[in-house]
Structures are given as C-alpha cells and as structure tokens.
Ligand SMILES: NC(=O)C1=CN([C@@H]2O[C@H](COP(=O)(O)OP(=O)(O)OC[C@H]3O[C@@H](n4cnc5c(N)ncnc54)[C@H](O)[C@@H]3O)[C@@H](O)[C@H]2O)[C@@H](O)CC1
C-alpha cells in the first residue's frame with residue numbers, strides 16, 4: 001500500500017539517499033520540476049497545443065527551487081512566465097540558488113509584491129511553489145493576499161485559471177492537514193476562507209504522498225494528487241505490504257494500489273471465503289448484541305453486515321423481551337435471548353470467534369457488564385486466539401465517566417470504533433478540540449497505545465492505529481468521496497463488517513481486518529451512490545466483493 005510520509009520522514013529519506021550517493025539534491029529538484037510540468041500537460045492536453053502564460057510564484061526554500069526549474073522548462077517550451085520570489089535570492093539554499101541563476105539567464109525574477117502580481121497579465125496557469133514541506137508558521141499575509149481565494153479575482157474569468165501546487169498548496173501543514181491562520185478568530189472581520197485559504201486544481205508531490213494530503217483540510221484544498229518519482233528508493237514496498245500490519249514508523253493509505261499499480265488481490269485476500277473452502281465454522285461465528293424492545297435495528301444492521309462480509313454464522317443476542325420482535329426481521333441470522341450478561345456462556349459457546357458490542361445497546365451498567373463479560377473471554381481449546389471484540393457506539397459511551405475501567409479490560413484482539421464525539425469522551429485530552437497541532441494519526445496512535453488495542457477513529461479521513469504505532473489512513477476523499485455515507489446506521493454496519501472479517505480463524509492481524517472492512521464499506525457506499533441508507537450497504541457487498549476478487553493481478 002502507499003506510504004503516507006511526514007515532512008520529516010521525507011527529508012530523512014532525501015538526506016539518506018544523498019549521503020548514499022544514489023541521488024543529488026539538484027538531480028531530485030530537476031526531476032521534481034520535470035514531473036510537475038509533465039503532470040500539467042498530461043492533465044490538460046489543451047495546454048500543449050500552443051504556448052501559454054504561467055505565473056510562477058516561488059518561496060525562499062527548495063519548494064521555490066522547484067518553481068525555478070518549472071519556469072525554466074516552460075520558457076524553454078515557448079511559454080511566457082512571470083516569476084516572483086518571496087525572499088532574498090542571496091539566502092536561497094544551494095540547489096534553489098543554482099536554479100535561480102539558471103533561470104535569470106532566461107528571464108527576470110521579480111521581488112514579491114502582491115499589487116504588482118495582481119496587476120500583471122492574466123496567466124493561464126498559476127504555479128504555487130512558495131512553501132512545501134518546510135512551512136512552519138501560518139502563511140504570511142502578503143503571500144495569502146495573492147494565493148488566497150480572493151487573490152486572483154481581479155483577472156477576468158479567474159475561475160478558468162489552472163492552479164497547480166508544488167508538493168502542497170502553500171500554507172498546508174503536510175503532517176497534519178491543518179491550515180494555521182495568521183489572524184485572530186475573535187476579530188469580527190476575520191474570515192479565513194476567502195483571505196487565506198489557498199487551493200489548487202492539481203497538487204504534484206514527490207516520491208510518496210504525505211499525511212497532510214489525506215488528513216483534515218488536505219483533501220479539500222489539494223484538488224487532485226499526482227505523485228512523481230524523483231529517484232528515491234522503493235523500500236516502501238516491503239514496509240507496506242498489503243495483508244501485513246502497517247510499519248510502526250510509517251503510516252499508510254488503505255487502498256489496493258501501490259506506486260500507481262493495482263496490488264494483487266487486496267482486499268479480497270483478507271477474506272477467508274476467498275481463499276479457504278471449509279465448512280461454516282471455518283469462517284467464524286459472530287455474536288452481535290441488540291438493544292431492548294424497539295431498539296434492535298442497529299444490532300440487526302451489524303449482524304447482517306457480519307454475515308454478508310463472510311462470517312460462517314452470526315447470532316443476534318438480545319434481551320428476552322425483544323426476541324419476538326427481532327425474530328420477525330431475521331432469517332439467516334440466528335437469534336438468542338439473554339437478560340443477565342453473566343449468563344453469556346449460555347448463548348455463546350467456545351466456537352464464537354468474534355463479538356460486536358455497542359450498536360443500539362443503550363448506555364449504562366448492563367452494557368458495561370456485557371462489555372466486561374465479552375472482554376474476559378479467553379482463547380478456547382478450539383481456537384488458538386481470543387475472540388475478536390469490536391466495541392462501538394454505546395459500548396464506548398458507557399465508559400465516558402471512567403475510560404480507565406474500559407482500558408483495564410481491552411486486549412490486543414479488541415477494536416474500538418469511535419467517531420470524533422465518542423473518541424472525545426474516552427480520550428478527552430486527545431479530542432479534536434484539544435489536540436492542537438497533533439495530527440489525527442498521532443492521536444489515534446496515542447489512543448491505541450493507551451487502550452492497548454486497535455483504535456479506528458472515523459471520518460472522511462478515518463485513521464486506524466495499533467498499539468505498536470502502526471497506522472493506516474482510509475480516505476473517503478478525492479475520487480473515493482461518498483458523502484452519503486454520513487447516514488444513521490452506517491457505523492453499525494462497519495462494526496459488523498469488522499467483526500465478520502475478524503471472525504475467521506485464518507483472519508490476518510486485526511488492524512488489517514479493520515483496513516479491509518473500512519475500504520469495502522466505502523466501496524459499497526460508492527457502488528450504491530446518493531440516496532444510500534444503512535440497509536443498502538450490506539446488500540451492495542456481493543457486488544463489491546466480486547470486484548475485489550476479480551482485481552487484475
Ligand atoms: N533535496 C530536497 O530536499 C528536495 C526538495 N524538494 C522541494 O523542497 C521542498 C522542501 O524544501 P524546504 O525544506 O527548503 O522547505 P520550503 O521550501 O517548503 O520552505 C522553507 C523555507 O520557508 C521558510 N519559512 C517556513 N515557514 C515560513 C513562514 N511561515 N513564513 C516565512 N517563511 C517561512 C523557511 O525559513 C525556509 O526558508 C519540498 O516541499 C519540495 O517541494 C524537491 O525539490 C525534491 C528534492
């Protein structure tokens with residue numbers, strides 16, 4: 001799978017490759033510039049027909065150096081280019097300086113001036129090479145004045161100007177996807193969006209995408225992402241093998257591609273029914289719990305999803321009073337009544353390999369007891385490992401007053417699947433409102449370490465983290481958007497799908513099951529399209545599973 005690097009990791013890779021003598025800084029910069037130009041011409045072939053005008057905006061570091069290369073290549077191709085530099089040419093780092101000198105033999109590089117830039121001729125393409133991975137502070141005001149959404153409105157048909165960001169739209173923090181603003185939100189006239197937010201139609205990044213392209217604001221402002229090779233090594237393939245847990249050091253993106261190519265049979269290879277022809281117990285037995293009278297829907301959604309994704313058997317367990325009601329809705333899902341959680345063994349024998357606890361259960365003592373009973377189950381004589389436990393919704397909220405009590409019971413075969421609200425109740429110091437500059441990847445890692453289990457923090461940028469630091473981002477963004485997935489019950493279905501995959505005695509590591517479930521869940525939503533309600537997700541799974549199985553090798 002694709003690695004998602006931090007700015008620091010990218011810098012370290014570059015430094016190591018330079019030290020090993022496999023690349024030079026200047027060589028990488030040349031390739032970076034060439035890559036941007038070729039991606040532009042690939043995406044907009046009409047720009048090849050005749051030379052156009054570019055406005056190339058360069059910054060004081062190596063991102064600016066890429067900009068000088070791009071300007072030179074475009075001028076050589078017959079384009080006219082207006083080039084501006086924010087910063088002192090004398091202070092440019094060496095490779096950027098070399099490219100500055102080469103460029104100034106072809107054209108002038110003007111000092112940054114917002115008014116002059118905006119009074120200039122209308123460009124066809126704007127190249128944003130002001131800041132890349134090195135930005136450490138909010139975008140300075142004179143730069144935001146040009147790059148911000150208001151910046152180019154002075155030109156006619158400004159909406160037709162193609163905007164290309166080098167590495168990232170300047171201002172984006174590539175580690176956390178945040179856009180720090182240089183202003184006081186308390187001011188009445190502070191409106192970051194038109195003034196500061198810089199967005200692109202295309203973002204061309206190098207070697208590997210960075211976390212910030214897929215977290216937070218990243219997907220809202222990068223347009224589309226293209227990744228170009230600048231000659232660094234391919235060790236990432238080993239570190240990020242599909243089906244294996246993620247590398248503790250480097251986060252990855254859950255997707256069936258690597259370096260632009262399809263990965264062999266992922267996520268189909270994670271599902272036991274794709275690889276093993278046994279009887280139903282060979283694919284595991286899931287128990288999903290449902291709430292009391294009139295509150296069974298969420299549990300039923302989870303149960304059906306567990307069965308559809310491939311569990312051999314699924315039993316819905318509900319209070320006795322709700323048995324009749326649930327019976328009217330279920331056929332292939334089995335049903336048992338249970339009032340006192342202490343009697344769990346009566347309905348769940350040792351062949352149960354996964355539990356899904358939470359959807360529709362209601363918060364309170366009974367739910368806490370149920371969670372405690374389920375988490376206390378040990379490995380059985382039949383199965384070499386403990387049953388997997390997926391805790392969602394009310395199973396999480398029931399511990400809001402004492403998260404430590406939950407974390408004392410959770411074990412390595414547990415997955416917590418909170419949305420931001422539930423996450424904030426269990427990890428108040430890591431909540432969205434409290435996390436400051438820490439990335440969603442970092443906070444999910446900290447949460448997983450504290451709980452000693454897998455934590456799946458939902459969102460369009462879902463992060464799944466394991467206690468050892470392994471982390472995966474699942475992106476329902478860019479060409480995989482499915483905003484209609486924000487619908488009641490969709491989370492219950494996801495919890496059921498994770499349990500259904502993890503139930504197989506041959507299932508891989510839990511985090512890998514969670515990755516596959518999350519990806520398939522979004523695929524099901526995309527396959528259905530707008531108008532989706534939670535019931536539709538499980539019904540789309542056969543189609544999605546067939547496609548996952550038939551992936552080109
Ligand atoms: N050899 C390499 O390291 C390569 C780097 N490449 C490019 O280099 C970029 C990283 O270069 P750098 O590390 O030089 O970083 P940047 O060029 O992103 O920015 C660093 C510069 O901006 C200044 N700065 C940071 N925040 C500021 C703020 N808020 N206001 C004013 N100035 C600020 C810093 O003092 C420094 O001068 C990548 O994004 C990529 O575009 C590519 O050319 C590939 C090869």
Ligand SMILES: [K+]
Nearest residue numbers: 128131168170
């Ligand atoms: K940039």
